[in-house]
Amino acid sequence: MTSILFKNARIIDGTSDRANDPVDVFVENNLIREVGSGITTSAETIFDLSRYYLMPGLIDCHVHIVAGVANLGVNATFPDSLVMARSIRIQEGMLKRGFTTVRDVGGADYGQVKAWEEGLVKGPRLVISGKALSQSGGHCDFRGPYNPWPDHYAQRLGSLGRICDGATEVRRFTREEIKGGAKFVKVMANGGVASPTDPIHFLGFSREELKIAVEEAENAGTYVAAHLYTDEAIRRAVECGVHSLEHCNLIQSETAKFAAEQGAVAVPTLVVYDKIASIGGELGMGASAVSKVEAVRKAGMDSISIMHDAGLTLAYGSDLLGEMHQFQSEEFVLRGQVMPAYKVIASATNIGAKLCKMEGQIGTISEGAFADMLVLDANPLDDLSVLGHQGARMAAIMQNGVFAKCNLQ
Template identity: 45%
Template sequence: MNAILFQSANVLDVASLQLKTGQDVWVENGMIKSVGPHQADVFIPSGTKVIKAEGKTLMPGMIDCHVHVIAAHLNLNITANQPNVFATLRALPIMKGMLMRGFTTVRDAGGGDWNLAEATRTDMVEGPRIFASGRALSQTGGHGDGRPRSDVIEPCGCSSRVGALARVVDGVDNVRLAVREEIMKGANQIKIMASGGVASPNDPIHYLGYSEAEIRAIVEEAEHAGTYVMAHAYTPKAIHRSVAFGVRSIEHGNLIDEATAQFMAEKGAFMVPTLITYEALANEGESLGLPAVSVAKIETVRSQGQKALELLAKVGVKMALGSDLLGESHRHQSEELRIRASILGNGAALQQATLNAAELINMSGQLGVVKAGAIADLLLVNGNPLTDISCLLGQGDHIEVIVKDGKVYKQA
């Protein structure tokens, strides 16, 4: 039996946004067995790991719903074209860094696959639990097509290299096959490019990705496999048509307007804003090798991101936390919490990184909570994030204990 007892912790209830003081939390075989008032004379079975938690906050492991664990460079073409073994090895410190910041689960939005997910699940390497999308799907010339402008287009953008975040596929029959292939290879959900983007050469932000027939086919195939579709989309038109065609999760969404936000709320679609990536790209992108065409696009979406966050909250769209960082900027991951807390408050930021994120990945009640029957993903924090979000920032400096699946990965 693998058992842990957190003694006399202040347990963060992310639903009520209250601290329950003086709680004992028992963990057995990867699950939370019980949560209740501290008992000084309780029998503790031999072999139980006892962690003194008085005065500290015990909270759920956080969930980042938009990462790219394979993205070791800001220039995605460099990432895509590096040797496979380099792409894999460079992902290892990225994944460990995420876990050490308290993100015990991530949803990879393109590039991360079943192999990396299985490697972290089996402790072959240290990293978060990964809900992988495999290769994101992009139309020719879309956000996932990294081929340069040329007199002759290279014959295939359907890269299967480990470092490739996306694959190019066009046509209803072909996108159906692509979804089936990604699901067969172990994708937990399907990612599509539904508008232009920043870190790609040939697609202005206003470009629309995929026809209605293609998107509906992708959604139908994902639903047949018991999962859903997430879509990269910035503009109101790109967002509206994606949701209308059955997409469940919109990524970024910086340029959304009120009518489109209301439509999302009516349809129960999620938004995953990724504000920290634009700060990082604006401040460091050029010096770290981001192509000039991408640097020029940043301000188009950066300035609208915080306004979009306020609008989405006002209308009642469910939001989950995402970061979308690349290369050296992965170290800024926790700053997404700071940005959201400064606009929406600490409680909302915490819920987006726990409850809402768990619901989005279809893990409600299993992740993102500290309660009996949930998976034991836990953080023991020196501080109270309800009143001071800074205790979760940086590289996990104030997180004293990190538990994933009932196993201790950090104990200060």
């Protein structure tokens, strides 16, 4: 049994626009056992955090840990062993940046979840959708116009999705992903940037198919997340019962209000478009993908304001690929240009926890939660870039009660 006591901790967790008054936090094994003033419980190790700030571990709700290169069609051709090796490096980088939990929205499998649980991989806790579902010619269909075989990438670890068409296949594949360990279901309900045959305005799946995926997810006690850009696609998805709205760059005010009324959650991913536009070409993304990104990149910042003003709940997402993963934390600064800092932090703490269906377990510093915590050398409410710099401003990173990094005296 291990026990650690943090004294005089000023907590920042996204629930307030100021740090809490100093409290003590007692950690035993992998859990936070007590939070309060003047805790007298004996502990093996005691740290005085008077000079620091304490935060819950960060949660990124839109990642692809198998995306080792930016060109996703090429990524799906690599041997599984190579994809896994690159994925381990990606996961290690995420933990070093303070992300103790991530929600993988297409690609990761249950074997990778088990690898983390067994301590074989040092990275964030994984909440996965399994393979994303795509219609033929939709986002995640990387065959191009000349390859007719729909199962071309289906069994590859490096493939983010699988192709299914019609009510029967959607129902069966949804059930298969849940059976295979998916905690929610991902569908591609709009055209995309990275795939070759679906312009941004394309709608993915029929209403019947979307409703079937929603029904099967709800039968299993979970929800559907959908890749979406256009206002039409977002409205249609919410009407069909989709709960988690990924990207949403082209959303308009009325649809944002409607989504908020339905209790949906949006997961914007601004940073990925910025990086595709600036370095996507040199990282191997095709010219068509780089050109398509402009249609959504410029509208991204406006979409944050539109959704925030409409009262639509926003979770943190990055959606980075290949060498772009290093920019994961820059999403904080981008959102901070149009949102209060504490709400940006909330998107990566308590809001992320709820979307991961782990409310009270992660994204909080409270009794009974997993001991996922960051010790910062400055207040991120004053400067969100404190959460960047590859974790350089994090004096300590704790996950599940174990230090992944500790420079505390």
